[in-house]
Amino acid sequence: MIDIKNVSKWYGSFQVLTDCTTSIKKGEVVVVCGPSGSGKSTLIKTVNALEPIQKGDIVVDGTSIADPKTNLPKLRSRVGMVFQHFELFPHLSVTENLTLAQVKVLGRNVDDAKTRGLKMLDRVGLMAHKDKFPGQLSGGQQQRVAIARALSMDPIVMLFDEPTSALDPEMVGEVLDVMVQLANEGMTMMCVTHEMGFARKVSHRVIFMDAGKIIEDCTKEEFFGRPEARSPRAKEFLSKIL
Ligand code: ADP
Ligand code: MG
Numbered sequence: 001m002i003d004i005k006n007v008s009k010w011y012g013s014f015q016v017l018t019d020c021t022t023s024i025k026k027g028e029v030v031v032v033c034g035p036s037g038s039g040k041s042t043l044i045k046t047v048n049a050l051e052p053i054q055k056g057d058i059v060v061d062g063t064s065i066a067d068p069k070t071n072l073p074k075l076r077s078r079v080g081m082v083f084q085h086f087e088l089f090p091h092l093s094v095t096e097n098l099t100l101a102q103v104k105v106l107g108r109n110v111d112d113a114k115t116r117g118l119k120m121l122d123r124v125g126l127m128a129h130k131d132k133f134p135g136q137l138s139g140g141q142q143q144r145v146a147i148a149r150a151l152s153m154d155p156i157v158m159l160f161d162e163p164t165s166a167l168d169p170e171m172v173g174e175v176l177d178v179m180v181q182l183a184n185e186g187m188t189m190m191c192v193t194h195e196m197g198f199a200r201k202v203s204h205r206v207i208f209m210d211a212g213k214i215i216e217d218c219t220k221e222e223f224f225g226r227p228e229a230r231s232p233r234a235k236e237f238l239s240k241i242l
Contacts, residue, residue, distance in 0.1 A: 001026045001157055001188045002047060007056035009042060016042050017053070018212045024157070024205075029189045031199040031220075034209035035237065040192040043209065044159050047190065048079040061156050077105045080150030080158040084166045086142040088134040088149070094121065095130045098149050106153065113152070120148040124178050140171025147178055158182065160191040196241050200224055208234045 002024040009017040016039050024030050032040050045051040047058055049065045049072050057066040063075050088097045098117030102108045108116070121127055124144040126137075134142050143163055150158060160179065164172040176198050183189055183202040193199065199206055199220060206223040208216035210233045216223065223230070227238045 001028070001061055002190065003057075003059040004043075004047070005057045005059070007043070007046060007053050007058060009046060009051065009053045009055075016212050017046070020056070020212075020214050022207060022214055022217050024188060024190055026188055027186045028205065029183045029187075029191070029203045030205045030207060031203040032190065032192045032207045032209065033194060033196075033199070033237070035233075038209040039212040040209055041161050044081075044161050044190060044192055047157075047159055048076045048081060050076075050081075073105070077101075077153055078156050080153060080155030082143070082146050082150055082158070082160045082163045084162040086134070086139070086146040088142055088145055090134050093131055093133055094126070094137075094145055097134070097145060098152050101149070102152055116154075117148070117152045120151040121145070123151070123181075124148045125174075138171060139167045140174045143167065143171075143175045144178055147175075147182075151182075157188040157190065160189065160193065162192050162194070164193065164195060194241070196224075208237065210234075 004020055004022050007017055007020040008015065020043060032044065034040055042051055046053050047060065057064050060075060060079060063070055092100065095114060095117060098121060099110065099113035102113035102116060103110060118130060121130055124147055126141060126144055129137060129141065164175050167175065176195060179198065180202050203220050206218060206220050207214055215231050216234045227235055230238065
C-alpha cells in the first residue's frame with residue numbers, strides 16, 4: 001500500500017531524512033516512534049507529498065509521488081491525515097467541517113457528503129454534536145471530529161502524527177479508542193505516537209527513527225519483547241518508556 005524507497009530529504013543544507021526505506025501492507029498498522037526531532041513528522045508528511053523529497057520515491061497504492069505526471073491533489077485526497085492540532089475550521093459547524101472537502105475535492109453533492117460525514121461522526125460517537133462549532137467541543141471531541149472528517153473522504157490509508165499529544169490526559173483514551181477500532185476494522189495506518197500501550201495492543205510493526213534514519217523496523221513482538229536485541233538508541237528510548 002505504501003512503499004517508501006531510499007527517501008532522503010533536506011531542509012536547505014540540513015539533511016532531515018537519510019535513505020529511509022520501508023513498506024506498509026494493506027491492513028497493516030505501523031507505529032513510528034523515536035526522539036523529538038528525529039524526522040517522524042517529516043517522514044509521515046512525505047507520504048502524501050505535503051513535504052517534497054529530493055531523493056528516492058514513495059509509491060502509494062501504485063502511484064509514485066516522484067512521478068511528475070502524478071496528480072498530487074488526487075493522491076492526497078485518498079490519504080487521510082490527522083495531526084497533533086485538530087485543524088478544524090473554527091467558523092464552520094461540525095457537519096460543515098465534515099462535508100467541505102468531500103464537496104470541494106471529491107465533487108460529491110452536498111446531500112451525499114452530509115450522509116457520509118454524519119455516518120463517520122456516528123462512528124466516532126459524536127452524532128449529538130453535529131451542529132456545534134469546534135470551539136464548543138473538548139479537545140478529544142475535536143480530534144474525533146478530525147478523524148471522522150478524514151474518514152469521510154474514503155481514505156485508502158490513514159496517517160496520524162501524534163494525535164493525542166496535545167490533549168489533556170483524560171481525553172487521550174477516547175481518541176485512542178477510535179484508533180483501535182479503526183485498526184481492528186482493517187484500516188491501513190501509519191501512526192507517529194508515543195502511546196506505547198496503543199503500539200503494543202494494535203500495531204503490527206514498529207519503526208524507530210533517530211537523526212533522520214530508520215534504525216529499527218521490526219514486529220512489535222521483537223521491538224517490545226526483545227529490547228536487548230535492539231540498537232543502543234532504541235534500547236535507551238525503550239528504557240525510558242517501558
Ligand atoms: P519529529 O517529528 O521526529 O520531532 P520533525 O520531522 O518535526 O521531527 O523534524 C526533524 C528535524 O527537522 C528537526 O531538527 C526539525 O527542527 C527540522 N525541521 C522540521 N521542519 C523544518 C522546516 N520546515 N525547516 C527546517 N527544519 C525543519
Ligand atoms: Mg513530530
